[in-house]
Amino acid sequence: xxxxxxxxxxxxxxxxxxxxxxxxxxxxxxxxxxxxxxxxxxxxxxxxxxxxxxxxxxxxxxxxxxxxxxxxxxxxxxxxxxxxxxxxxxxxxxxxxxxxx
Numbered sequence: 001x002x003x004x005x006x007x008x009x010x011x012x013x014x015x016x017x018x019x020x021x022x023x024x025x026x027x028x029x030x031x032x033x034x035x036x037x038x039x040x041x042x043x044x045x046x047x048x049x050x051x052x053x054x055x056x057x058x059x060x061x062x063x064x065x066x067x068x069x070x071x072x073x074x075x076x077x078x079x080x081x082x083x084x085x086x087x088x089x090x091x092x093x094x095x096x097x098x099x100x101x
Contacts, residue, residue, distance in 0.1 A: 001029055002076070005037045005062065008050050013058035017065035024071070032074035034097060035062045038081070052085035059086065063094045 003020050007013040020033060037055055040047060063073035076097040077086060088096075 001031065001071075002034045002036060003062075005035055005058065006045075006047055007037065007058040007062070008047055008054070010054075010057050010061045013061040014065060017062045017069075021066065021069040021071075029071055032072040032095060032097075033066045034074045034076050035059050035066075036076040038078075052087060055081075055085050056087040056090050059091055060094075063091070067094075 001020070001024055003016065005013065005016050007016055024033070037059060039045075059075050063075065066073040072095070074095040074097050075086070075091055076099065078099040078101070082088060082096070082098060
């Protein structure tokens with residue numbers, strides 16, 4: 001299960017996780033539930049000003065709630081985002097999915 005997040009606060013990340021958990025509850029999910037947060041290129045977006053600390057907090061919150069729901073969480077990112085924005089040491093309890101284009 002792959003979820004494209006646009007959370008800009010921890011509360012929004014909680015809401016997104018609750019929504020995902022509600023949607024997948026009827027299904028026997030055995031693969032990870034993946035958190036994917038990306039900048040929106042070429043457009044002005046409400047997510048433009050998010051910094052790495054808040055991005056990390058949102059990912060961690062989402063993943064903790066997914067794990068508490070009984071699923072395996074994972075964080076998806078590309079190299080720039082992973083190495084320049086995310087604080088990976090705060091997410092290393094979760095699996096990573098590195099996009100290599």
